[in-house]
Amino acid sequence: MATPLPSRRDKVAPIFDPAQPRTLIRYFEDLGDLFMAHQVTMDDAKKAAALKYVPMAVEDLWKTLPEYRTEHTYGTFIAAAKKLYPAVSEDRRYTVGDLDRLTGERARIGVHTLADLGAYYREFILITRFLIAKDLLSTREQNRAFESGFQAELWHRISHRLEIKDIDHPPDTAYAVQDVYNAAAFLL
Structure with missing residues (x-):
């Protein structure tokens, strides 16, 4: 005889949160x-x-x-x-709108600690790797979007560090996400 399913309040009961459809x-x-x-x-x-x-x-x-x-x-x-x-x-797990929301929110609240940087970076790569895999975003757009998530004062310091490390970098080309992340981590 099969055992009965757990009650809805049981700690092993599955959970669906309609506010988080995923x-x-x-x-x-x-x-x-x-x-x-x-x-x-x-x-x-x-x-x-x-x-x-x-x-x-x-x-x-x-x-x-x-x-x-x-x-x-x-x-x-x-x-x-x-x-x-x-x-x-x-196919719609993440959208370009999700990316815009993330970078806009992060630019508004700022990156002040390594924990902030890590949280921004993890969510950013989660969204952008999905969009790139679905051919909805290019690597160049990914790089530029990551930069846009930093407030002006911190971005000035990050870009200055990157200019020192890569003096031949073309001025109209965004830095790679990993390079920006490393520079930001160094400065924080």
Whole structure:
């Protein structure tokens, strides 16, 4: 006999946060693990369990999906639920708008510590590597965007250090992200 699924408040219960739509992928992966561990095999039981762990508003919404009805499989239900959250699409995980938001926000609040620099750099490369892989951004655009995330005073110091290290660098060409990161880390 299969063991019952954990309650929604259990520490091993899967979590979907509608404010963070990208958590939906992990939510369904975690549900899949639970189904295997608890031997849940019937599509209707899987769909009911998928609703068990989400906020009530999400539960109400997902119940309105035609794919929630008995004649549809759990797989078609998952596909329909994902369509409600466009940010979940693998092709749209990050956008140029996300990059603009990040660099604008960082230019506004500034990079004051190594921790700030590290946080900016990690999020920046996460977004830009995705955009480059999808051919939505060039390396040249990536380099220029990274520079734009620094406030003027710090950028002046960074560019001065880079000019000293690479005196033959063309003035109209952005420095490589890694070079800017290293110079900023040195100065902070």
